[in-house]
Amino acid sequence: MKKNKVGISGLSVGHIGLGTLTWGRDTEFEDATRMVQALLDAGGNLIDVSPLYGEGLAVGVLGQILTNGINRDDLVISVHLGLSINNGRVIHDSSRGGLVRAIDDVLRQLGIDHVDIVQLAAPAPDIPFREVIDTLAALIQSGKARYLGLANHPAWQISRVSQYLIDLHLPELTAINTDYSLLQRGIEDDVTATAKAFGLGIIAQSPLAGGVLTGKYRRTIPASSRAATDHLSPTVDRYLDADSRRLVEAVVKAADGLGRTPTDVSLAWLLDQNHVAAALSGARTAAQFDQLLALDLSPLPSQVAEVLSEVTA
Numbered sequence: 652m653k654k655n656k657v658g659i660s661g662l663s664v665g666h667i668g669l670g671t672l673t674w675g676r677d678t679e680f681e682d683a684t685r686m687v688q689a690l691l692d693a694g695g696n697l698i699d700v701s702p703l704y705g706e707g708l709a710v711g712v713l714g715q716i717l718t719n720g721i722n723r724d725d726l727v728i729s730v731h732l733g734l735s736i737n738n739g740r741v742i743h744d745s746s747r748g749g750l751v752r753a754i755d756d757v758l759r760q761l762g763i764d765h766v767d768i769v770q771l772a773a774p775a776p777d778i779p780f781r782e783v784i785d786t787l788a789a790l791i792q793s794g795k796a797r798y799l800g801l802a803n804h805p806a807w808q809i810s811r812v813s814q815y816l817i818d819l820h821l822p823e824l825t826a827i828n829t830d831y832s833l834l835q836r837g838i839e840d841d842v843t844a845t846a847k848a849f850g851l852g853i854i855a856q857s858p859l860a861g862g863v864l865t866g867k868y869r870r871t872i873p874a875s876s877r878a879a880t881d882h883l884s885p886t887v888d889r890y891l892d893a894d895s896r897r898l899v900e901a902v903v904k905a906a907d908g909l910g911r912t913p914t915d916v917s918l919a920w921l922l923d924q925n926h927v928a929a930a931l932s933g934a935r936t937a938a939q940f941d942q943l944l945a946l947d948l949s950p951l952p953s954q955v956a957e958v959l960s961e962v963t964a
Contacts, residue, residue, distance in 0.1 A: 652694035652944075655928040657852030660825045662767065662798055664727050665695030666922050667944065668854065670931040674700075675708025678935050684716050685937035691725055693944045699828070699854070699931050701731035701772060702753060703741065714760040723763050729826070729854070730757050731772035731802055732787075745775035747786045754795050768826055769796035773803050784812055784821075791822035800826030800854075806841035813849040824851060831855040831927070833864060833917050833963045834890050834898060846926040855921055858930035863890040864917040866903050901962045905955050915946040920959055923950055 652665040669690050674683050687698065700709050710730075717723055732753045733745040744753070758764065769790050775783050790796045799822055801809055813824045827846060829838050831853065838853075846853055859865055899913070906916040921930055934940035951959070 657826050657928045659850035660798060664697040664929045666929050667695055668697030668699055668929045668931045670933045671700045671709040671713065672704045672933055673935045674712045675705030680712060682937040683712050686940045687716050687721060689940055689944060696725060696727045697929050698726055699729045702735040707736040710757055710760045714762055717762055727767040729768035729770060730766045731770045733775060734772040745771065745778045745783050747782050750786045754790055765794055766796050768798045768800050770800035770802045770828055774808055784815055788816060788821040798825040800828060802828035806845045809845045824849065826854055827851050828854045828856055830857045832858050832860045833902060833920055833959060834860040834895050836963060843926060852928035853926045855927055855930040858921050859914060859917055860890040863895060863899060864902060864913055866899060866913040898963050905959060911947060915948060919948050919951050920956055922948065923956065
């Protein structure tokens with residue numbers, strides 16, 4: 652697997668990372684274990700986890716896997732803080748106390764002394780800006796995390812955080828986690844320009860638009876798919892409109908012409924975009940992840956890439 656630097660930092664990640672949104676609820680422990688091993692066998696290393704994922708169970712699942720012979724030093728573990736879940740209710744807490752408690756709980760569950768990337772999971776308008784950012788920087792300074800990131804933030808907030816950290820000579824921002832795919836290109840021009848200005852790396856969430864870019868929703872909604880489940884359908888529904896279906900047909904046509912799959916073409920296009928360090932796979936089963944790791948992912952012919960960019964702009 653190709654390794655990329657995250658922005659201008661010294662951190663290297665495999666270009667395909669492993670997301671854990673469904674771990675503990677929809678993904679069995681055995682499948683999760685197999686996916687981690689498959690990631691390592693393929694030369695990858697990036698795992699993205701949150702106290703929110705899997706109804707709060709994903710972190711514990713990863714912790715169990717780490718006790719079963721996986722070398723922690725082979726992994727780059729990215730953790731989202733600020734959002735968690737309790738009895739089915741999403742909890743927002745990006746206060747100093749909340750963030751410190753959250754990282755300590757994550758480290759305890761994982762059985763490790765640091766994570767590689769700590770990310771603020773979402774903007775925290777109810778908490779003073781300096782309290783949030785100073786606390787995140789302190790997590791780096793204390794050794795509980797190595798790099799700092801923001802997830803799901805608009806460009807102006809990314810810029811504000813970056814400049815604040817630079818001005819105060821604090822640990823600088825490194826990574827941006829954000830939805831990015833051929834069907835979700837809203838970050839272009841503003842977030843991508845900010846990434847360029849501050850030397851940040853983009854870790855693309857939902858790179859297949861909830862599975863829609865695989866082409867499996869072209870005719871119907873498969874009974875075993877995300878869109879058929881109440882708790883996961885919101886990650887898919889927004890991509891099932893007429894415009895998205897039309898764009899998926901363009902991707903399928905390009906894939907047919909190249910003798911590749913829509914998944915392969917979609918990820919190859921994404922990984923060739925400026926500042927994208929990695930794309931996170933949301934595979935629910937080991938079989939799905941194995942199929943993804945077996946893809947070509949070589950750069951698309953320039954003409955095909957240009958047409959896809961124009962059609963989906």
